[in-house]
Amino acid sequence: MYRKIIKPLLFSLSIERAHRAVILLLRIIGLIPGGRWLLHKCYAVEHPALEREVFGIRFANPVGVAAGFDRNGEAFRELAAMGFGFVEIGTITPQPQSGNPRPRVFRLPRDRAIIHRIGLANRGLETSIRHLRKPHEGVIVGCNIGKNTATPAENAPADYLKLFRNLYQYADYFTVNISCDNACRDGSTHTREQILRILEPLFDFRRGQNQYRPVMLKVSPDMPDEVVDRVADILLETPLDGIVATNGTYCREGLQTSREALEEIGNGRLGGAPLTRRAVEIVRRIHTRSGGTFPIIGVGGLMTPDDVRAMLDAGADLVQLYTGYIYEGPGLVGEICRALIADEERRQAEAAKAEAEAKAAAAAAPSEASDTASSETADAAPEPPLPSPEAAPGSGTNAGSGTNAGNGTAEGAGNAKSADGVSGCGDIPAGHSEKSPKTASGTSGEPAIPAESVPEHPGKQA
Numbered sequence: 116m117y118r119k120i121i122k123p124l125l126f127s128l129s130i131e132r133a134h135r136a137v138i139l140l141l142r143i144i145g146l147i148p149g150g151r152w153l154l155h156k157c158y159a160v161e162h163p164a165l166e167r168e169v170f171g172i173r174f175a176n177p178v179g180v181a182a183g184f185d186r187n188g189e190a191f192r193e194l195a196a197m198g199f200g201f202v203e204i205g206t207i208t209p210q211p212q213s214g215n216p217r218p219r220v221f222r223l224p225r226d227r228a229i230i231h232r233i234g235l236a237n238r239g240l241e242t243s244i245r246h247l248r249k250p251h252e253g254v255i256v257g258c259n260i261g262k263n264t265a266t267p268a269e270n271a272p273a274d275y276l277k278l279f280r281n282l283y284q285y286a287d288y289f290t291v292n293i294s295c296d297n298a299c300r301d302g303s304t305h306t307r308e309q310i311l312r313i314l315e316p317l318f319d320f321r322r323g324q325n326q327y328r329p330v331m332l333k334v335s336p337d338m339p340d341e342v343v344d345r346v347a348d349i350l351l352e353t354p355l356d357g358i359v360a361t362n363g364t365y366c367r368e369g370l371q372t373s374r375e376a377l378e379e380i381g382n383g384r385l386g387g388a389p390l391t392r393r394a395v396e397i398v399r400r401i402h403t404r405s406g407g408t409f410p411i412i413g414v415g416g417l418m419t420p421d422d423v424r425a426m427l428d429a430g431a432d433l434v435q436l437y438t439g440y441i442y443e444g445p446g447l448v449g450e451i452c453r454a455l456i457a458d459e460e461r462r463q464a465e466a467a468k469a470e471a472e473a474k475a476a477a478a479a480a481p482s483e484a485s486d487t488a489s490s491e492t493a494d495a496a497p498e499p500p501l502p503s504p505e506a507a508p509g510s511g512t513n514a515g516s517g518t519n520a521g522n523g524t525a526e527g528a529g530n531a532k533s534a535d536g537v538s539g540c541g542d543i544p545a546g547h548s549e550k551s552p553k554t555a556s557g558t559s560g561e562p563a564i565p566a567e568s569v570p571e572h573p574g575k576q577a
């Protein structure tokens with residue numbers, strides 16, 4: 116229905132108009148009694164295998180709305196009812212700002228991409244608070260915050276702090292957006308000093324609060340690898356909780372859209388299919404460099420369940436959609452969730468099969484098990500009692516060892532399950548304790564700083 120009727124209708128409008136219409140429609144549905152319930156019935160997929168615990172927060176599923184979709188927090192409850200596990204609103208700036216002149220958002224259908232230079236248009240802090248005062252009804256809301264364009268760089272920390280203080284009670288987590296500024300498109304202004312000037316006042320404020328709000332940092336995909344590493348090191352060495360990677364790219368390589376059309380569109384960040392590879396690469400690099408112990412929200416070019424699998428395999432704990440949702444429609448969230456459930460069920464079936472095979476093998480070779488057990492016992496105890504020939508069938512006792520061997524296999528399967536990209540499904544929560552084995556295996560080549568030496572991260576150890 117979306118692809119055949121609604122999408123052509125929406126795509127006949129300018130993208131901003133279509134977007135406005137969708138937000139308005141969602142708000143209207145939200146006002147109708149039972150409206151959100153109906154959306155939930157139509158779109159949401161619920162299953163224990165989808166649940167995740169990340170930075171101390173329980174998510175019903177790992178698929179969220181990326182920043183920029185609900186910039187003012189107008190429809191966060193309706194978006195959650197459409198099946199999203201969380202909604203990141205914003206970017207919110209302290210003062211309302213109208214952004215760049217229109218047109219400023221463009222579809223690239225041949226590339227399944229969008230280019231935008233909205234310039235952080237939003238209605239400002241006060242309007243967002245008005246929307247966020249509505250009961251959250253269990254919806255997990257992230258607030259993405261940024262400085263006003265007119266604020267000079269030296270006053271940026273004050274803008275971020277103002278937003279953080281005033282939104283603190285309404286947000287479940289924060290994303291500090293340093294990646295939307297034209298000046299820092301390639302991360303050249305992402306120096307450690309500049310990032311910490313923004314983050315430290317937020318950490319100071321948080322120390323005085325009763326409730327902990329995780330702080331994430333959103334980064335650009337155009338950063339060279341050294342800057343990605345610098346950001347990962349900040350994650351290791353400061354109370355920063357995690358990374359949102361990535362924003363749109365300024366890169367135009369490998370596009371199907373003609374050069375003339377691109378020139379006509381002009382400047383802007385590109386999201387969608389051409390971004391997938393770079394976004395996944397950045398997530399993998401940060402995950403590896405940080406030893407796999409810190410939350411990462413993967414975003415950028417997630418158009419299909421396979422893209423989401425790749426992002427989770429690269430080390431993301433949660434994912435967000437924007438352009439994929441525009442091109443594939445509201446069914447995409449359910450499609451991803453069903454794919455993740457199927458993956459988990461397959462994994463569980465394989466683990467059960469491996470366990471059954473191990474048990475069968477142990478039962479089929481009792482004397483072998485008995486011999487092994489006997490020789491093991493002999494090694495352990497200097498003077499073992501000699502087994503009488505009649506005791507051989509008593510490898511009934513030894514069958515016990517066989518069972519243990521079976522258990523060993525089952526445990527092994529369990530570990531493999533929790534250590535893979537879509538960890539934490541079913542009974543095994545996807546907290547970072549599940550990722551510790553990866554840290555131990557030293558994927559990074561660089562020693563990860565042990566969690567105890569990282570100050571003040573209650574959320575990270577969830």
Ligand SMILES: Cc1cc2nc3c(=O)[nH]c(=O)nc-3n(C[C@H](O)[C@H](O)[C@H](O)COP(=O)(O)O)c2cc1C
Nearest residue numbers: 181182183206231361362363386387415416437438
């Ligand atoms: C029209 C549009 C507006 C956006 N606005 C914001 C924004 O205000 N703040 C932000 O952090 N990211 C913003 N983004 C970036 C997205 O959140 C996302 O990081 C990026 O588009 C890559 O994901 P995608 O490939 O799924 O689109 C915007 C993206 C688009 C397409």
